[in-house]
Amino acid sequence: MKRSLSFFARRSSLLLSAGAVLALGACSSSAPLFLSDGRPTVLVQCPAGSSSCSEQASANCNGAYDVVRQSTDGGTLSLIYACRAAAR
Known part of the structure; x- marks a missing residue:
């Protein structure tokens, strides 16, 4: 079965496009979550x-933060924190 060069070009283009979408998805960030007192985490x-x-x-x-949650998985420490409100 013969395949034309344009068939392979279209297929390669589709694979590159799908790879780019996946790569960009991995770089996305989400909005911060907020504590009940309004501080972002x-x-x-x-x-x-x-x-x-x-x-x-x-x-x-500036040295003043509260640990909201921390966990260790596979040698990686994940720390969720919120800065303390500035003293008035």
């Missing part, structure tokens, strides 16, 4: 056992 991930997650939270919140 932030998710950071880092290697388990390192202090980089807490360092990121501290730097982002």
